[in-house]
Structure formats: C-alpha cells, structure tokens
Amino acid sequence: MQLYVRRLVLAVLVAGLTAIATPALAQDQGVGFGLLGGITRAEFDSDGPTDFFESRNGWMAGLWFGGNRDGVLGFMGELSLVEKRAEGAGETVKLRYLEIPAVLRVNVGQQSRNGVSVYGIAGPVFDIKIGDEGFNIIDEYEGFDVGIMAGGGIEITRIGFEVRGNWGLRQINGGDLADVVEIKTFTLQALVKLRIN
Numbered sequence: 001m002q003l004y005v006r007r008l009v010l011a012v013l014v015a016g017l018t019a020i021a022t023p024a025l026a027q028d029q030g031v032g033f034g035l036l037g038g039i040t041r042a043e044f045d046s047d048g049p050t051d052f053f054e055s056r057n058g059w060m061a062g063l064w065f066g067g068n069r070d071g072v073l074g075f076m077g078e079l080s081l082v083e084k085r086a087e088g089a090g091e092t093v094k095l096r097y098l099e100i101p102a103v104l105r106v107n108v109g110q111q112s113r114n115g116v117s118v119y120g121i122a123g124p125v126f127d128i129k130i131g132d133e134g135f136n137i138i139d140e141y142e143g144f145d146v147g148i149m150a151g152g153g154i155e156i157t158r159i160g161f162e163v164r165g166n167w168g169l170r171q172i173n174g175g176d177l178a179d180v181v182e183i184k185t186f187t188l189q190a191l192v193k194l195r196i197n
Contacts, residue, residue: 031074033065034158038191042084044093044172047182053086053093060099064193067105069117069155076105076121081130084187093134095141095172097127101149117155125149125166145170145185153193160193 038060044053060082068074082099085092103123109116127145151164168185 031066031068031070032195032197033063034193034195034197035062036064036078036080036191036193037061038162038189040082040084041188042086042095043186044086044088044183045186052181052183053088056085056087056092058083058085058094060189060191062099067107067119069107072107074105074107076103077101082127082187082189084185091134094132095129096131097129097145099125099127099166101125101166103149114157118152119155120150120152121162121164122148122150127166127168142170142172145172147185151189155193155195158195160195161191162193163188163190165189 040058040060041055042058043055046052060080062078062080062082064076064078066074066076078099078101080099080101082097084095084097087093101121101123102125103121106120108118108120125147127147129141129143129145132141145168147166147168147170149164149166151162153160153162153164166185166187166189168187170184171182172185173181173183
C-alpha cells in the first residue's frame with residue numbers, strides 16, 4: 001500500500017510540474033530544462049550527547065526546469081534521485097530519495113543563453129524516501145522529509161555549476177530510537193547542470 005501511495009504522489013507531482021512548466025516554456029526563451037548530476041555529502045545530526053554517524057559521499061542525478069535566464073527572478077524546479085550516505089558502528093547507511101526542490105532563482109549577469117550568468121537559489125525542498133540500506137543502529141527511517149534549500153551557481157552558455165545546502169527540518173529516524181534521540185540531516189550538494197533548450 002505504501003508503494004502505491006508513493007507512486008500516486010509521484011504521478012501527481014510530475015503532472016502538476018508539467019502543467020506549470022509548459023506555459024512558461026512557451027512564453028519565455030530564458031526558461032529552460034536539462035539534466036543534472038553531482039555528489040552529495042550528508043550529515044546526520046542528533047540532539048543527543050553523541051552523533052551516531054560520520055559523513056560519507058553520495059550521488060545525485062535528475063532533471064531540472066525553469067530558471068528564467070532572460071529575467072532577474074525565476075522559479076526553478078527539479079526531480080532528482082539523491083543518495084545520502086553516512087557511516088556508524090562500522091556500517092554504511094544509504095538513504096535514497098526522490099528530491100523535489102521548488103526554489104526561487106535570482107539571476108545576475110548576462111541574460112543571453114550564450115553568456116555567463118551567476119545566480120542564487122532559495123526555497124523549500126521535499127524528499128520522498130524510495131529506499132534505504134543499513135539497519136545496525138536505527139531500525140526504521142521515516143519516509144518523508146521537508147527542508148530548506150539555498151545556494152548559488154554559475155551558468156556558462158549551456159553548462160552550469162552549482163553548490164547548495166539542503167537543511168532537513170523533520171526527524172528522519174523512527175522506531176524505538178525516535179523516542180530517545182532526534183536525527184535530522186544536512187546535505188551539501190555540488191552538481192553540474194546541462195541545459196538542453
């Protein structure tokens with residue numbers, strides 16, 4: 001049942017994002033879409049006397065759309081697969097998410113797609129867990145996280161380089177340990193974006 005609900009939520013999100021993006025793409029040549037890929041560095045921070053985990057590198061890959069490069073302000077969204085990794089008690093924990101940022105983009109510099117543009121981003125991000133590995137310390141992980149994403153990047157013609165943080169606001173650990181300690185995530189992401197249009 002839980003898998004069915006996740007698939008339904010994903011289908012609704014994709015349909016909604018497509019409906020939002022399609023009119024904008026038709027009206028504004030600065031609004032683009034493309035591919036992205038990069039590395040992640042996750043910190044699993046607890047409110048207890050000790051942290052259970054040490055940070056490890058993960059990965060991310062997906063699609064992005066929006067940006068409004070022709071203007072100063074624009075909306076930018078993504079659909080990405082993200083793996084957050086950490087190590088604790090000799091075991092590597094891997095949490096895999098469908099990550100959906102919905103951020104405001106502020107453009108500085110040339111507005112032409114053939115020039116150089118610097119930009120900043122900020123806004124909410126939604127992480128829907130689609131898989132996990134590693135149960136030595138925590139026997140259950142929550143399936144949904146909401147956070148704040150902020151960062152910046154540079155776009156040179158059709159290639160962009162971006163660095164950003166994802167500050168998770170919800171507790172990610174469940175089960176018996178959830179009553180004892182609260183664990184939240186912060187993820188640093190460094191990525192490359194390729195503009196298709």
